[in-house]
Amino acid sequence: MDVSNKTVLLVGATGGIGAAIAKQLDQRNAYVLLVGRSEQALHALGASLQHQHSLIQADINSVEGRQQIVEQCQRQAIDIYINAAGVMDFQLFSQQDSDRLQQMINTNLLSPMLLCQLLLPLLTQKSSAAIVNIGSTFGSIGHPGFAVYCASKFGLRGFTEALQRELASTGVQVLYLAPRATRTDLNSSAVNQLNEALGNSSDSPEHVALAVISALKGNRRQQFMGWPEKLFVRLNGLCPNLVHGALVKKLPIIFRYANKNSE
Template sequence: MSLKDKTVFITGGTGGIGAPLVDLLRARGAIVVAYDRARLGNLHETLETTCKMLGNTTPDILINMAGINDFNRAEDQDYTLLLTLNLLVPMRLAQAVLPAMRWRGSGQIVNVGSMTGFIPLPHFSGYVAAKAGLKGFSDALRREVGQDGIAVTHIAPRAVKTAMNTGNAGLLNQRTKTREDDPQQVAQRIVTAIERRETDVRIGWPERAFAILNALFPALIDKGLQKNLLIGEEILASDQKAYSPALPHSSAPSDLAEERKQV
């Protein structure tokens, strides 16, 4: 599918993957509007007005890329925020564009997930839950609206060299020898998936194989991720101790202050 003169609305268009993606889309002749968080505010706080705008001016392509993660123990994560921005916002924005897309008989919704939705990692429970939910939503929606000429594309990158993988999350990747892909290359793969109207794109090897193993033999992956668990606990404990060894765990600062990176 040619992207020339196609209208595109993208969230997370100023982030590490989003910025080069916007450039690539425009280079192909697309007319791109990127949600500007610096100017408009946090997307989860402007959701209603954004949905209304998309309902009134529906693009040919909606790209849901904005996201946030939190490397932390489960009890210290802000599940409401993680699930809202990573899952509820894409679902609501999709709802907003569907009426016009159905009426036109064409359109495309692109949901950018994560390989952690297929390979759940310890200390990322809120992010994992949201991304796994986004995959399920994408599959269900695709099967519902495909007959209306609407393509639904789900893309799951592995770790990428962006602000989301800095701080303690970056240290975890470094110590577990997790490969981080170049944002430009990931953006290029996303453009290709849009042009081909692909349905399910999983980026990274051996992650694709691990995702299959996790579905078939989850206990095997449980054992394989014990190293990640131990290293993660060491990083979190060290961070807590550096903050204030005299305070109980519940008083330590959440890594959200450092690891919350909207893209």
């Protein structure tokens, strides 16, 4: 799907990846409904774009916030829903705060699903529409220190795959894009140090945003970013013991930075 002249709902617009997607959509003459929790961040993002777009200050984790978003979408007849909302907490599961655990599950999985359900009547009445969920490599590989984050992204991947098949007879494309480590404020300093210690490469938000545009244009139902991350995803599916052994060997490094993150 070409995004030019389309109306796009972008949830998580003020995050690193979300803001980069907003700029790519703006450059391609899409009209964007920018959703975020911070009024100040939304206005700053809106001011950075070439064209005028709708700013929606709403929390997708609340019933009221989701309803506010849907009412705006009903008025403006969206063509595309992009879910870029996400939070991450690098912590050993035994030490993780229960409130933070619930926030990750809600923000990364449950609330996007609930919002998507409300939007389906609007999207399925279109001859051509799209849903894009931004997942993660960790939605396919269980990684120590990220148990709950992995659970939320595994769930989002499964939800997307099932919805792709459920809506196959409609005009709605359902896409899943899984970035690897990305240089955004989502990462704590401990996560950045861990990636450096493990030799993990990372991408810019702009690189991920371009991949979103490309996935929409090519109707790529499932796309994983980065090398060797793509290989590890396949290996974990076919030979999980190989990936298990490799990650277990790295536990001392992972524990070192996870403990530092809890200090």
